[in-house]
Amino acid sequence: MNLLELRAIDKSYRRGGWFGNRDRVQVLKKVSLTLGEGACLGLLGRNGSGKSTLSRIALGLEPPDSGQVLFQGRELAGLGRRESALTRKDLQVVFQNSLGSVNPRMTAGQVVAEPICNFESVTKSVLRRRVGRLLEMVGLQASDAEKLPHQFSGGQLQRVCIARAIALKPRVIILDEAVSSLDMVVQTRILDLLAGLRRELGTSYLFISHDIRIILRMADSLAVLHEGEIVGYAEGMEKVGTIQHPLFTALMDAVLHPLPAGMRAVSDSPA
């Protein structure tokens, strides 16, 4: 079954804010996507192509102008309060800027505990144990629960946000540039962590990034978003070669020739 399905989503914003003219900018144009059970769909697009708008609409945080968002076969817009709360339990998100998406006065433990407390009634000691275990699952220590957001590095705080996102074992996590602001070493560790969690929990990912290397590494199918339109799609990464859009072929060329002429990758060197 398709867990998350976007059908012909249109979205426009008024240009120039409050005092601007009434022109509207079409940010998403008839975007359709489906995310299946256990899948990792990569959404590749340059900055400003509409990726975050799409993720907000998929999460039900903003309505589309037209089109439908279906989660587990049911339209988000038609759900009552209780049902939409239950949907939120199964549909989580990790944004790029974790410092901006957590309350600076809450400890990491409170951040991770929040979704659990919203949906379950657990005793304090059970909650503490679960939070500790979640922090350990993302490579932090249970004692980190006492720390405030500013006491973590960017990569550590991103791990806290991942722990929060997996706390309720959601069926889908939308990762919107979730590792983009981290250095490559931390990026690789967090991508490995996400891949491991996917294997362990069977969660589906909508993996959004402007970075084709990350998408190629993580995704098992790929959609290319360009100026609000899906301009390429490959069901299965072995088919990415069939995507002909110039933006995509230019990006592929760039990753296929990552080293200056004459320089060898470390893995090519004799051991």
Ligand SMILES: Nc1ncnc2c1ncn2[C@@H]1O[C@H](COP(=O)(O)OP(=O)(O)O)[C@@H](O)[C@H]1O
């Ligand atoms: N709330 C908003 N009001 C007006 N314009 C917006 C709003 N949100 C996004 N946009 C515009 O929509 C376009 C796509 O933005 P965004 O979805 O953030 O792209 P991406 O995440 O791919 O960088 C940009 O031109 C941006 O300025």
Ligand SMILES: [Mg+2]
């Ligand atoms: Mg964005």
